[in-house]
Amino acid sequence: MHKRELILFDLDGTLIDTAPDMAAALNDLLAAEGHDPLPFADIRPHVSHGAAGLLRVGFGDHGDTADSGRLRTSFLDRYQANLAGASRPFPGIAELLQRIEDEGRAWGVVTNKPGWLTEPLLRLLGLDTRAAVIVSGDTLAQRKPDPAPLLYACSQTGHAPAQTVYVGDAERDVAAGIAAGMDTFVALYGYLGPEDHPHEWGASALLEHPDDLWPHLSRPASTVEVP
Known part of the structure; x- marks a missing residue:
C-alpha cells in the first residue's frame, strides 16, 4: 500500500479556469476576421482542446x-x-493546494499547454514557485495521452507512480494517468461538453468539486503496475 504523496493536475479546466481569457482572445480574433463573436457557453467546453x-x-x-x-x-x-x-x-483549488502543502505532500502541473504560456500564467498567479514540478506540452517530445510527461514528473520529484495521482478534465488525461500506473480523477467542474462521457473513461473517481479529491488522498493507494 502506498500513500499518495504527489498530486499532479492538468492546467486548463482542472487547476485554473482559463476559459474567460481564452474565449476573449478567440472572440477578438473573430472580430478582426469579420466574424460575429460566439457566446461564452459555446466556447467553454472546448478550452481544454487548446488553440486548435x-x-x-x-x-x-x-x-x-x-x-x-x-x-x-x-x-x-x-x-x-x-x-x-x-x-x-x-x-x-487554493484551499486544496494549501492543505496538500500543510500535509507535507507535493503537487505539480502536467499540461499540454506550451511552456511559454504555462510558466508565465503560473507565475502571474503566484503558483510557479509552489509547484514541485511543471511539465508543459513542449517539455518532452511526447504529450498526453502519452504517459511520458506524467512519468517524467514522477522522476523529477522522486515519487513512484503508485504514490501519485493525476487530476484532469479530458479523456486524454485519464488515458495518460492510467497508462502511467497512477490513480486518475476527472474534474467534472472543468471543460466537459455534451459529447464527453467521463463515466466511461475508466477513472478512479469523478470529482464534482476540488474538495472531493481529499477523501481519496487520505486513503492508501494500491500498488499499480506500470505497463
Whole structure:
C-alpha cells in the first residue's frame, strides 16, 4: 500500500479556469476576421482542446486549412497578451493546494499547454514557485495521452507512480494517468461538453468539486503496475 504523496493536475479546466481569457482572445480574433463573436457557453467546453480546438469552434473547417497557421499565431498572440486577465484557480483549488502543502505532500502541473504560456500564467498567479514540478506540452517530445510527461514528473520529484495521482478534465488525461500506473480523477467542474462521457473513461473517481479529491488522498493507494 502506498500513500499518495504527489498530486499532479492538468492546467486548463482542472487547476485554473482559463476559459474567460481564452474565449476573449478567440472572440477578438473573430472580430478582426469579420466574424460575429460566439457566446461564452459555446466556447467553454472546448478550452481544454487548446488553440486548435478553439479555432475549429470559431472558424469551422476554415480553421483546419492552410490559413490555420496564421489564425493560430494571431490567436496565441492575443491570448499571450492577456494571460491572467480573468483566469483564476477554480473555487476550492487554493484551499486544496494549501492543505496538500500543510500535509507535507507535493503537487505539480502536467499540461499540454506550451511552456511559454504555462510558466508565465503560473507565475502571474503566484503558483510557479509552489509547484514541485511543471511539465508543459513542449517539455518532452511526447504529450498526453502519452504517459511520458506524467512519468517524467514522477522522476523529477522522486515519487513512484503508485504514490501519485493525476487530476484532469479530458479523456486524454485519464488515458495518460492510467497508462502511467497512477490513480486518475476527472474534474467534472472543468471543460466537459455534451459529447464527453467521463463515466466511461475508466477513472478512479469523478470529482464534482476540488474538495472531493481529499477523501481519496487520505486513503492508501494500491500498488499499480506500470505497463
